[in-house]
Amino acid sequence: MVGLTIVVVHLILAFTAPLIAPYSPTHIEPSVRLEGPSADHLFGTDSFGRDNLSRVLYGGRVALLVSFTAAVVAVTWGGLLGILLGYLGGRVDEVVMRVIDGLLAIPSLLLIMLVILALGSGFSVLVLTLGYGYGLTVVRIARGATLAIVARDFITAARARGERSRTIVLRELMPNVLDVLLVEFAMRSSWMLLAIASLSFLGFGISPPTPDWGRMVFENSELLAIAPWGTVFPVIAISSMVIGINLASDALSKAMGLERTQEAPL
Amino acid sequence: MLALIVRRLLLSVVTLTIVAVVVFATTELLPGDWATAYFGREATPQRLERLRAELGLDRPATERFASWFGRALRGDLGSSLARKEPVLGLIASRLEKTFLLGGVAGLVSIPLALALGIIAGLTRGRRADVAISTISLIGMSLPEFVVGTVLIFVLSITLQIFPALTVVRADTSFVDFLPNIVLPAATLTIVWVAYILRMVRTTMIDVLASEYVEMATLKGIPRARVVLRHALPNALLPTINAIALMLAALLGGVVVIETVFNYPGVGLLLVTAIRNRDVPLIQGIAITIAVMYVTINLVADLLTTSLDPRLRSLRG
Numbered sequence: 345m346v347g348l349t350i351v352v353v354h355l356i357l358a359f360t361a362p363l364i365a366p367y368s369p370t371h372i373e374p375s376v377r378l379e380g381p382s383a384d385h386l387f388g389t390d391s392f393g394r395d396n397l398s399r400v401l402y403g404g405r406v407a408l409l410v411s412f413t414a415a416v417v418a419v420t421w422g423g424l425l426g427i428l429l430g431y432l433g434g435r436v437d438e439v440v441m442r443v444i445d446g447l448l449a450i451p452s453l454l455l456i457m458l459v460i461l462a463l464g465s466g467f468s469v470l471v472l473t474l475g476y477g478y479g480l481t482v483v484r485i486a487r488g489a490t491l492a493i494v495a496r497d498f499i500t501a502a503r504a505r506g507e508r509s510r511t512i513v514l515r516e517l518m519p520n521v522l523d524v525l526l527v528e529f530a531m532r533s534s535w536m537l538l539a540i541a542s543l544s545f546l547g548f549g550i551s552p553p554t555p556d557w558g559r560m561v562f563e564n565s566e567l568l569a570i571a572p573w574g575t576v577f578p579v580i581a582i583s584s585m586v587i588g589i590n591l592a593s594d595a596l597s598k599a600m601g602l603e604r605t606q607e608a609p610l
Numbered sequence: 611m612l613a614l615i616v617r618r619l620l621l622s623v624v625t626l627t628i629v630a631v632v633v634f635a636t637t638e639l640l641p642g643d644w645a646t647a648y649f650g651r652e653a654t655p656q657r658l659e660r661l662r663a664e665l666g667l668d669r670p671a672t673e674r675f676a677s678w679f680g681r682a683l684r685g686d687l688g689s690s691l692a693r694k695e696p697v698l699g700l701i702a703s704r705l706e707k708t709f710l711l712g713g714v715a716g717l718v719s720i721p722l723a724l725a726l727g728i729i730a731g732l733t734r735g736r737r738a739d740v741a742i743s744t745i746s747l748i749g750m751s752l753p754e755f756v757v758g759t760v761l762i763f764v765l766s767i768t769l770q771i772f773p774a775l776t777v778v779r780a781d782t783s784f785v786d787f788l789p790n791i792v793l794p795a796a797t798l799t800i801v802w803v804a805y806i807l808r809m810v811r812t813t814m815i816d817v818l819a820s821e822y823v824e825m826a827t828l829k830g831i832p833r834a835r836v837v838l839r840h841a842l843p844n845a846l847l848p849t850i851n852a853i854a855l856m857l858a859a860l861l862g863g864v865v866v867i868e869t870v871f872n873y874p875g876v877g878l879l880l881v882t883a884i885r886n887r888d889v890p891l892i893q894g895i896a897i898t899i900a901v902m903y904v905t906i907n908l909v910a911d912l913l914t915t916s917l918d919p920r921l922r923s924l925r926g
Contacts (some may be wrong), residue, residue: 442621446628449900453865455636457884458892462639538753542866545755546881558753565759569767579756586751594747 347591354585358405365398369555381573388573390564399555400577404585406550407557410470411536417475418536419482419529426486427517430494431509437487444483452477453539460548470549474539478532485528489521523600530593534586541582557582611916618911622904629900630682634675637889665691678893687894692886697894701876705898708864708875714791715798720853723803727810731845732837734815742807749804754863758797758870765793775872794871801863810849817845847914854910 357364366386372394381388387396429437456473463469493499494517502512543549544558552559557578564574662668666677681688687697730742749757765771772792817823818841826840827833865877872878876895883891 442624443628445621446625447632449625449903450629450632450896451865451899451903454880454884454892454896454899455632457881458636459639461884461887462636534751538751541753542755545753546866546869558755561755561759565755565762568759568763572763575759575763579759583748583752583756586753587748590747590751 345595347588347593347595350584350588351592354404354581354588355408357401358408361398361401361405365395365401367395367398369394369398369402370553371395371398387577388571390560390571390574396560396574396577399560400557400581403555403557403560403578404581406467406554407537407540407544408585410467410474410540410550411533414471414474414478414536415529415533417471418477418479418532419525421475422479422482423486423521423525423528424513425479426483426488427490427513427521429483430487430490431513431517433494441484441487444480448480452480453542456539456543457546457548460543465543465549465551470540474536478536482525482528482532485524486521489524490517493517493520527593527597527600530589530596534589534593537582537586537589614915615912618908622908625904626897626900627679630679630897631675633893633896633900634671634678637892638671640887640889682893682897687897688890690883690888690891692883692888692891697890700879700891701894701898704874704876704879707873708868708877711791711794711798711868711873711875712864714795715802718795719799719802719806722799723806724810724849726803727807728814728837728842728845730807730811731814731818734811739811743811746804746808746811749800750808752801754797754801754866755870757800758793758867761793761796762870790871790873794867794873797867797870798863806849806853809853810845813845813848814841817841820844847917850910850914850917854906 373389385395385397387400389395390399425440429440456477459473460469499512499516502516507516540549541556541558541561544556545562547562549558550556560578561575561582564571564578568575659668666674678688685698687701689695690697690700693700726742726746730739730746733739766773772789823836823841826836831840864875865880867873868875868877869881876898880892880895882888883895
């Protein structure tokens, strides 16, 4: 519940940012550079005199949208392919899994950075590259979950009834691995958010002047000694968001009786 | 056992070939080539043509891939375009620094995570477990650059104990270099402990719920002995594999941490190579990381197989 509350508050703040932000997040006011928190600027200002509070409010919007969309992409293709492989088994399964294992050996951060360098960091590029990278492990997990079900009687019965493969995959297998996929979705959203923040920090994510938490930390961390508030607030924003998602996905997997070991991100 | 090793080695070669193809294809996506990047505004068609011919960039992609992969298999990764040095040497000297960082972090984080994970697993649901699990959840939720930035703020700006950024000169000796490791290694340790301890905790809970542990308890064996002799060895097995996978997967975090602290490891080299579009260097690092990933997995697999005789018949 705590987790869900944090996530909901973040979502509301992100949605209503244009209404509640006191200034434009990109408005430059040279007379108030690097000011500390005050009544005018609750979170202070950055080296361009932009209002930190407004930038923090706006800073999560793109990242949240990208990570949720990319998590949907990852779980959809990874889940479907994984279920299909678990159902088909045999040669196809063997060959595709070898390829997936191979692709997993490429550090996804490297691949994502290369693709962003080549095609820019537009919304669709970010969603597709992250969706691809994080989908690879979903394939393994969905396949594993399917293998546990595929030998059960109701699948044999469906086969005996002469149901088409498509029906079996979508109507019989899918609903039964949906709980696993849902938990994967929640976990992947939080990793995605971490990944986007890290990419922005490295200068490969959402491009300026669009405000972004990771980018804000990068820009302000050089001034940590004289103006720590520029770093502190985006740090609190990212951390509380990810903690919220993680708590919520923990609660979700417990509620579904899937207390699993957590894998590593990126 | 020998057949298993041979089979796994062959599969590793297949994996590495796939990696090589994908990485090569992705670098082909990059707009422009090294020749245009090198000359910039001073590019003339003649100059471009001459440099491309010199570097072999005018040949078709498949041909270039074949010759690159062929040489890579013999251990020749070509020369860095930006630094005019052999890629292999560059990577080797940087990898040494990254290993040092990872080694220090591993030595601290693995025992620490095991201890905390076991305690949390044993006290499941009680105060100690809740405290440890909460800390682990927070640790997992903080991006590496946030942990690093906070450490810099507290330990090098406020308290001024450790250097914030790594400054290495040619004459910096090994001992003088050591203080530079503390903050990046601490960052890495915090992230690794958070992940590994969570995994150890879950495995520990699973094992403690098993019938043989119950049996041992019913036989009246003291609790400490049940935990250390009956539960722990069985909880460690899946952990070895998972730690290996995790270490390999967390290489991405090393890239970020090395950038935060300007630590001269292979991660920082990769970021610079990508920014410079230094294609041979990018390909070289990708292949090196993939080789490490495959090796770590192979070793972990063989380790668990040799520790658990049951797996031999399953996997052979």
